[in-house]
Amino acid sequence: xxxxxKSIERLKTASDMSLxxxxxxxxxxxxxxxxxxxxxALAERAGIPFEVMHSHTTVDAPETVYFVRxxxxxxxxxxxxxxxxxxxxxGERVTMWSLIPQKLMPPTRVVRxxxxxxxxxxxxxxxxxxxxxxxxxxKRKKRGIYETxxxxxxxxxxxxxxxxxxxxxxxxxxxxSKRTCNPIIDWEYSDVWDFxxxxxxxxxxxxxxxxxxxxxxxxxxxxxxxxQAEFARYPTYQAAxxxxxxxxxxxxxxxxxxxxxxxAGFTGRDIFHWWMDxxxxxxxxxxxxxxxx
Numbered sequence: 001x002x003x004x005x006k007s008i009e010r011l012k013t014a015s016d017m018s019l020x021x022x023x024x025x026x027x028x029x030x031x032x033x034x035x036x037x038x039x040x041a042l043a044e045r046a047g048i049p050f051e052v053m054h055s056h057t058t059v060d061a062p063e064t065v066y067f068v069r070x071x072x073x074x075x076x077x078x079x080x081x082x083x084x085x086x087x088x089x090x091g092e093r094v095t096m097w098s099l100i101p102q103k104l105m106p107p108t109r110v111v112r113x114x115x116x117x118x119x120x121x122x123x124x125x126x127x128x129x130x131x132x133x134x135x136x137x138x139k140r141k142k143r144g145i146y147e148t149x150x151x152x153x154x155x156x157x158x159x160x161x162x163x164x165x166x167x168x169x170x171x172x173x174x175x176x177s178k179r180t181c182n183p184i185i186d187w188e189y190s191d192v193w194d195f196x197x198x199x200x201x202x203x204x205x206x207x208x209x210x211x212x213x214x215x216x217x218x219x220x221x222x223x224x225x226x227x228q229a230e231f232a233r234y235p236t237y238q239a240a241x242x243x244x245x246x247x248x249x250x251x252x253x254x255x256x257x258x259x260x261x262x263x264a265g266f267t268g269r270d271i272f273h274w275w276m277d278x279x280x281x282x283x284x285x286x287x288x289x290x291x292x293x
Contacts, residue, residue: 003184003186003187003191003195004042004045004195006186007042007183007184007187008042008045008046008183010145010181010183011026011042011043011046011048011129011181011183012046012048013181014026014127014129014179014181014183015046015048015049015050017127017179018126018127018179019049021127021179022125022126022127024126024127025048025049025050025051025081026043026048026049026050026051026127026128026129026181027050027051027052027053027083027123027126027127027128027129028040028043028050028051028052028053028128028129029052029053029054029055029122029123029128029129029130029131030052030053030054030068030071031054031055031064031119031131031214031215032054032060032064032065032067032068032071032204032214033064033131033204033213033214033215034131034192034193034196034203034204034207034214035131035132035133035184035192036131037071037196037201037202037203037204038131038184038187038192038195038196038201039129039130039131039183039184040052040071040075041195041199041201042183042184043129050080051080051081051082051083052071052072052075052080052081052082052083053082053083053084053085053122053123053128054068054072054082054083054084054085055084055085055087055118055119055120055121055122056084056085056086056087057087057096057114057118057119057216058087058094058095058096058097058118059095059096059118059216059217059218059237060215060216060217061206061214061217061230061233061234062234063204063205063206063209064204064206064214067202067204067205071202072084083122085121085122085123087099087117087118087119087121088121089102089117090102094117094118096114096118096216096240096241096244097240097241097243097244098244099113099114099117099118100241100244100245100247100248101244101247101248101250101251102251103248104248104251104252104255104257105248106220106241106245106248106271106275107220108220108275109220109221112220112221114216118216123178124178125178126178126179127178127179127180127181128178128179128180128181129180129181129182129183130180130182131182131184132182132185133182133184133185133186133187133188133192134185134186135187135188135189145181145182145183145185147179147180147182148178148179148180212226213226217230217231217234217237218230218231218237218238218241220275224276224277227276228276238272241268241272241275242268242269242271242272243268244268245267245268245269245271245272245275246267246268247268248268248271249266249267249268249271
């Protein structure tokens with residue numbers, strides 16, 4: 001069975017479980033990136049009932065926001081329900097800019113609170129899909145084709161094979177936690193682009209502008225050169241980060257936490273240089289003086 005048909009069968013299986021266990025259609029999550037575009041296209045071809053959900057991170061590039069809006073308009077015209085998930089923290093709507101002062105630290109490669117709050121809280125109590133692929137990173141090689149996401153990680157079930165012996169346990173588990181299907185988990189980078197181009201599926205226009213990834217502007221998981229290019233293209237985002245870092249320093253001072261690496265006299269621009277890991281201040285792996293709350 002080729003990759004496309006294998007992935008469609010996974011979506012059909014996930015859809016059946018979603019309707020049986022949750023009494024609701026499968027949710028296809030989309031970031032506005034290429035992998036999400038593949039998942040949406042496969043769900044359409046699978047002929048299953050589904051909804052589409054996008055997490056509004058507040059730091060997506062404008063082109064991504066416009067692309068998602070256009071895709072939602074196209075899907076809604078077909079009668080497909082589309083959902084925008086707005087981030088909340090401690091019961092309040094937040095943006096990246098309001099979250100940083102509350103956390104007393106920037107998001108870093110080591111402490112990625114931004115992902116858990118701005119991106120990953122949508123779909124609670126539903127069966128969702130993502131465009132996660134094993135080829136993307138070593139960490140993602142630990143992900144499964146099917147997964148449960150209970151609050152107690154000891155109860156998590158991960159199936160790494162379509163015929164995994166634990167599949168019956170996954171299908172009969174009565175926990176109403178989030179379940180995830182990663183239908184294209186075994187696709188390579190070239191498989192994604194071959195499919196999109198062969199089927200003439202529209203993609204985020206940023207790929208045509210030289211971007212190799214589409215995500216939050218300034219994401220610390222991206223390379224320094226990519227981040228510098230993003231801020232050169234979107235200088236208002238850089239200014240917003242610097243203002244957020246200034247407010248973060250003010251809040252640290254108010255709480256008596258200006259010490260160690262965060263001495264009095266530092267500015268939001270100083271923190272921005274540190275965060276960009278450009279040699280002006282010690283790099284991101286140095287977290288002295290920070291604490292996550």
